[in-house]
Amino acid sequence: MSLLFNMSESPSVHIPYPWQQDSWQKLQLQVVKNKIPHALLLAGQKGIGKWHFAEALADYLLCLSPKAELACGQCRGCQLLLANSHPDKQIFIPEGVGKLLKIEQVRQLSTFVGKTAQQGGRKIVILGPVEQLNINAANALLKNLEEPAGDTVLILVSHVASAVMATIRSRCQMVPLLTPDKTIATTWLKELQIDNAAALLHLSGGAPLIAKAMLEGDDLEHLQTFITTLLSLSQRPPAASHIAVAKDWLGIGLSQIIAWWLQIIHGMLVYSFNDSNGSLKNKDNINTTTNSITSEMDRLLASGYRFNRQWLLKFSDKLILLRQQQLQGANPNMPLLIDELLLDWQVIVGRS
Ligand SMILES: [Zn+2]
Missing domain, CATH: 3.40.50.300 (P-loop containing nucleotide triphosphate hydrolases)
Structure with missing residues (x-):
């Protein structure tokens, strides 16, 4: 270089x-x-x-x-x-x-x-x-x-x-402009003295600037809430009610919810195609907080193979449409919208 x-x-x-x-x-x-x-x-x-x-x-x-x-x-x-x-x-x-x-x-x-x-x-x-x-x-x-x-x-x-x-x-x-190679991005983060670089990068869908920013705001905490609740809704029977979840998610913001959900659906689809090599598993040295989120994230992605891919793709299309409406200034009723999305999600995980 x-x-x-x-x-x-x-x-x-x-x-x-x-x-x-x-x-x-x-x-x-x-x-x-x-x-x-x-x-x-x-x-x-x-x-x-x-x-x-x-x-x-x-x-x-x-x-x-x-x-x-x-x-x-x-x-x-x-x-x-x-x-x-x-x-x-x-x-x-x-x-x-x-x-x-x-x-x-x-x-x-x-x-x-x-x-x-x-x-x-x-x-x-x-x-x-x-x-x-x-x-x-x-x-x-x-x-x-x-x-x-x-x-x-x-x-x-x-x-x-x-x-x-x-x-x-x-x-x-x-x-x-392409998402960077994992090794290059991890090296860059480590040069900034970020020691749990690989885990943060993993949680950020490979975007190094988001990984860096995660340490500064509430993002890690929000992501933890998001992943934990999706996991608990994916269990049979669900371990959380979606009404309770909707309240937890209000502080996250719709654009972030959509971005993470799309990232997770994409990860689930990739995971279900490449399950055998375990490429998404993260084995780097990571601190306890990010460790727990990354292992939960991996569990969530790994559970994706149980779900119908067509339904996942259909839900992904819905999220993309919502994102476009939001970019054009739509201002939906958040509790109602989250509730609707969670119902969709429960249909998907329930149909596995
Ligand atoms: Zn000059």
Whole structure:
């Protein structure tokens, strides 16, 4: 692996993560050949560093004298970036958790794109998650993609590319960013002094930034609640009533519930196909808390072979639809919805 991707070389500007090297080199080559398109769509699982990659690309495109494959960290462009005051870079994100990107924001984007670059180089826009554009904002963005300004690069970021309007997708160069190899991600986490790295990565569906964040908030505790209750509902007869569960889950938040449930269904299907090699079992040195969650997670995934795959897939489709509705601002009655999902789940586990 190139030394360029070690953290020490240029700590100030954004440096792509080790697992992003291939994607970075391809894009970097496009920049050198002056063939970078006016719009890119960085797509991949949540928690693998797409936003960081977008920032690294913005740094590189605005640096006045890039060194080898990265922004130099010293020129006037880099200094403005490091001070968060580069006039030719703008970022658009939803104005709060669970909010949508609004048309006013895309209007600001259009105004910015219409101006001349103040530093004489390119202008860079980073916008995401694209699937959280409301419909009017998405249509307004489409106009910018249809009539690109020559000196602007739009870097769009999406966790769920399938939920992005096809007309937006088709006007961007798709840059798929893959979930990192387990060994690379574990090494990266261990370098941050996270000693139960493998277990956390396992619980995070392979997304290293989610694994890292799990240590900071309530996520581990919530995940424990989530897995334990699913396990107890999977027993015959169920060891918990779904009404009691629904109350326990209210604090978790719908988007997190959907994400974990999809992760678990996917894991169950993988497990049921690869049962013999025990590939999902985690035998790393892990602390007691994560150990108990990982073993429960493994038990849950291993129980999946008893369930009808068609029913699991049907439930997964329902969750994906719910996620799309939520991305578009739906605000369902949470206790009722959780109750409904748990009833569905009991039908699935009861039909095994
Ligand atoms: Zn520079």
